[in-house]
Amino acid sequence: MTRMRTKRNIPARMERCHERWFDAPMLNKGNWRGACGFSEDTPVWLEIGCGKGKFCTEMAALHPEVLYIAMERDQSVTLAAVEKAHALELKNLFFIRGDAGLIENYFAEDEIDRIFLNFSDPWTRQNKPKRRLTYRAFLEKYKVMLKKGGAIEFKTDNDELFDFSLDEFRECGFTLTDETRDLHNSSYDKTNIRTEFEQKFADQGINIKRVVANY
Numbered sequence: 001m002t003r004m005r006t007k008r009n010i011p012a013r014m015e016r017c018h019e020r021w022f023d024a025p026m027l028n029k030g031n032w033r034g035a036c037g038f039s040e041d042t043p044v045w046l047e048i049g050c051g052k053g054k055f056c057t058e059m060a061a062l063h064p065e066v067l068y069i070a071m072e073r074d075q076s077v078t079l080a081a082v083e084k085a086h087a088l089e090l091k092n093l094f095f096i097r098g099d100a101g102l103i104e105n106y107f108a109e110d111e112i113d114r115i116f117l118n119f120s121d122p123w124t125r126q127n128k129p130k131r132r133l134t135y136r137a138f139l140e141k142y143k144v145m146l147k148k149g150g151a152i153e154f155k156t157d158n159d160e161l162f163d164f165s166l167d168e169f170r171e172c173g174f175t176l177t178d179e180t181r182d183l184h185n186s187s188y189d190k191t192n193i194r195t196e197f198e199q200k201f202a203d204q205g206i207n208i209k210r211v212v213a214n215y
């Protein structure tokens with residue numbers, strides 16, 4: 001997989017899009033709706049590892065009633081996503097440049113309605129399951145911030161990560177629905193938005209796996 005080249009002038013370019021992100025996002029813990037100018041009953045959706053922002057910008061545009069927060073740890077990639085959202089003038093999409101390993105510092109109990117994990121790094125070759133974003137230690141953190149009745153939507157190209165994740169979701173008490181190992185040839189594809197990586201894998205003829213883990 002080709003890596004993105006480090007972008008030039010990242011601080012200046014981020015500054016130009018400052019209304020899409022916060023200097024100290026941890027201060028929004030427990031008050032994301034207020035900090036972003038939304039009412040207390042607004043659903044909050046969180047995407048972790050949003051990449052260059054195709055999915056989050058399309059989701060935010062489709063769901064103006066939702067406050068959508070996208071988290072990404074790579075700064076060049078975050079910039080690409082932030083600039084995309086800025087160009088589209090999306091008012092309901094905000095970004096956190098940060099690591100999911102510290103997610104409990106950003107969100108309070110019951111603050112999130114839905115989490116999206118799309119094509120998370122599989123960590124298979126390195127055999128480091130504890131780094132997977134569906135490892136049980138991550139899921140336990142997500143459970144604290146997810147409302148009861150909330151859900152995690154998970155998509156991947158990787159069979160090993162998918163099988164691992166199904167086990168981890170079950171182990172952590174999630175109920176699994178909407179499971180498919182061939183998303184693009186399933187009924188769920190009607191409402192599916194493809195991510196950048198999803199399109200690349202589909203072009204290579206790889207079946208996309210998808211499941212919803214309900215809390």
Ligand SMILES: C[S@@+](CC[C@H](N)C(=O)[O-])C[C@H]1O[C@@H](n2cnc3c(N)ncnc32)[C@H](O)[C@@H]1O
Pocket residue numbers: 048049050051052071072073074077098099100101118119120121195196197198
């Ligand atoms: C394989 S890419 C997928 C990008 C995008 N979701 C897509 O489907 O096109 C995984 C992304 O997750 C980000 N990522 C990986 N681990 C992360 C973590 N612990 N916290 C935040 N972002 C992470 C990476 O920087 C990368 O941009």
